[in-house]
Amino acid sequence: MNHSDNLKKGEKGAWISIIAYIVLSFVKLIVAHVGNSDALRADGLNNTTDVVASIAVLVGLKISRKPPDKDHHYGHYRAETIASLFAAFIMMFVGIQVIIDTFQKLVAGHASQPDLLTAWTALSSAIIMLFVYRYNLNLAKKIESGALYAAAQDNRSDALVSIGAFIGIIGTQFGLFWFDPLAGLIVGLIIVKTAWDIFKDATHTLTDGFDEDKIKTIRSSIEKVNEVKEVIDVKGRVHGNQALLEVTILVDPKLNVEQSHRITEKIEHYLEEKHKINHVHIHIEPYYK
Numbered sequence: 424m425n426h427s428d429n430l431k432k433g434e435k436g437a438w439i440s441i442i443a444y445i446v447l448s449f450v451k452l453i454v455a456h457v458g459n460s461d462a463l464r465a466d467g468l469n470n471t472t473d474v475v476a477s478i479a480v481l482v483g484l485k486i487s488r489k490p491p492d493k494d495h496h497y498g499h500y501r502a503e504t505i506a507s508l509f510a511a512f513i514m515m516f517v518g519i520q521v522i523i524d525t526f527q528k529l530v531a532g533h534a535s536q537p538d539l540l541t542a543w544t545a546l547s548s549a550i551i552m553l554f555v556y557r558y559n560l561n562l563a564k565k566i567e568s569g570a571l572y573a574a575a576q577d578n579r580s581d582a583l584v585s586i587g588a589f590i591g592i593i594g595t596q597f598g599l600f601w602f603d604p605l606a607g608l609i610v611g612l613i614i615v616k617t618a619w620d621i622f623k624d625a626t627h628t629l630t631d632g633f634d635e636d637k638i639k640t641i642r643s644s645i646e647k648v649n650e651v652k653e654v655i656d657v658k659g660r661v662h663g664n665q666a667l668l669e670v671t672i673l674v675d676p677k678l679n680v681e682q683s684h685r686i687t688e689k690i691e692h693y694l695e696e697k698h699k700i701n702h703v704h705i706h707i708e709p710y711y712k
Contacts, residue, residue, distance in 0.1 A: 432562065432565075432566050433484045433562065433563070433566050433568045433571045434481055434484050434485065435562070436558065436559040436562045436563070436571050436574065436575075437477055437478075437480045437481035437484060437571065437574060438481065439555055439558065439559070440473070440477040440480075440555060440559065440574055440577075440578060441474060441477045441478060441481065443551060443552065443555050444470045444471075444473040444474045444477060444581075445474055447467075447470050447548050447551065447552075448467050448468075448470035448471045448473075448474065450467075450544060450548075451463050451464075451466055451467030451470060451544060451545075451548065452464065452467035452468070452471075454540060454541055454544045455467055455537075455541060457538070457540075458537045458538030458539075458540050458541035458544075459537050459538065459541075460537035460538070460541035460588070460592055460603055461524075461525055461537075461603050461604045461606075461607040462537075462541075462545070462587070462588035462591040462592055462603050462604070462606035462607045462610060463537070463541045463544060463545055463588050463592065464607070465521045465524075465525060465584075465588070465606075465607040465610040465611060466545060466548070466581075466584050466585055466588045466610055468517060468520075468521060469514075469517060469518075469521070469581065469584055469610065469614055470581065471517075472513045472514055472516075472517040472614075473514075473577060473581060475510075475513050476509075476510030476513050476514060476574070476577060477510075477574060477577075479506045479509045479510050479513075480503075480506045480507070480510060480571065480573070480574045482502075482506060483502045483503045483504075483505060483506025483507070483509075484502075484503060484506070484568070484571070486499050486502035487499050487500050487501075487502045487503045497662055497667070500662045500665055501628075501629070501662055503568065504625050504628045504629055504661075505625075505629075507573040507621055507624070507625040508621075508622065508625040508626065508629070510573065510574075510577070510621060511573075511618045511619075511621040511622035511625060512618075512622070514577070514614055514615075514617060514618035514621070515614075515615060515618035515619070515622070517614060518611050518612070518613075518614030518615035518617075518618055519611070519615060520611075521607065521608075521610060521611035521614060522608060522611035522612065522615065524607075525604045525605075525607035525608040525610075525611060526608055529601065529604045529605065529608065536595045536596065536600055536603075537592050537595055537603055539592075539596065541588075541592050542588075542589050542592040542593050542596075545585045545586070545588040545589040545592060546585070546586070546589045548581075548582075548585040549582045549583075549585035549586045549589065550582075552578050552579075552581045552582035552585065553579075553582045555578045556575055556578035556579045556581075556582060559571055559574055559575035559578055560572070560575040560578075560579075563575050567699070573621045573624070573625075576617060576620065576621065577617060577621070580613055580614070580616075580617040583613060584610045584613050584614070587606050587609050587610055587613070588606050588607070588610060590602075590606060591603045591604075591605060591606020591607070591609075592606070594606075628661045631660040631661075632660075632661075633658075633659035633660055633661065633666075634659075637659070637698075638657050638658075638659055640698075641657055641659070641668065641694065641698060641700070642654050642657045644693065644694065644697055644698065645657070645670060645672065645690055645693075645694075648686070648689060648690055648693065650674055650675070650678075650686045650689070651672050651673070651674065651686070651690070652672075652673045652674055652675065652710035653672065653673040653710060654670070654671075654672055654673075655671040655672065655673060655708065656669075656670070656671040657669075657670050657671075658670075662702075665701065665702060666698075666700045666702065667702045667703075667704075668694070668700060668702065668703040668704070669703075669704045669706070670690070670703060670704070670705045670706065671705075671706045671707075671708065672686075672690075672705065672706070672707060672708070673707075673708050673709065673710035674686055674707055674708075674709070674710055675709075675710060676709035676710060676711065683707050686707070687705040687707065690703070690705055691703055691705070
């Protein structure tokens with residue numbers, strides 16, 4: 424299965440997230456209003472931003488499927504990363520707003536006992552989102568999609584948020600009325616933390632960052648090729664979910680062009696099988712003792 428087919432599969436995961444978030448945000452906001460729960464309201468607002476974030480991921484996956492053209496010689500795979508970055512900005516904005524609102528209520532002492540229905544709504548939502556998280560996580564690993572992986576992490580944080588809201592609401596049933604707005608505040612902090620993690624990963628990719636440990640592992644793999652006398656340099660960057668490598672090696676100066684070319688093909692096949700890297704540019708230089 425080619426990369427375009429994998430991205431198409433990833434769109435299914437994005438659609439599942441969108442549908443789940445639309446239904447859950449609608450139910451939560453209504454129940455929170457009727458049942459008077461700050462925690463469930465914050466949880467519902469979080470899900471409304473997740474709808475927009477999931478749509479951004481879906482659009483990013485669709486754009487990534489476009490083939491290379493005269494302006495994008497390496498394809499459009501980084502649209503996935505941009506989608507993740509856009510999702511992080513939305514989540515950060517709403518998370519900060521939730522923190523401000525619930526903090527103000529805590530300071531002002533505006534706390535009450537929500538209806539127990541809001542607690543069961545939060546718990547049911549957490550269970551649903553855990554199923555969505557597992558589905559998207561497995562799919563993201565299978566198709567190696569950074570955007571869908573970010574969406575899966577968002578799914579998990581939403582499940583944790585709903586569990587936090589449930590605990591906060593249950594606490595109010597025992598007379599701890601400040602538990603509900605406190606849970607709302609914690610919800611906001613979780614949203615911001617998740618947004619920061621996604622933002623950090625996306626910006627690292629967009630600025631051509633690459634895992635140092637992975638570079639060392641790849642270098643060690645190339646050094647095991649018999650014809651390679653020495654590995655001078657290994658550079659890497661990520662294009663969407665595709666790793667692009669530039670490698671400089673030293674070989675026997677007596678080898679002709681055809682023999683040298685066979686070495687590069689051997690390395691390319693080796694990296695594809697062992698590290699699933701399909702794009703590598705290998706520069707050969709003569710080795711002198």
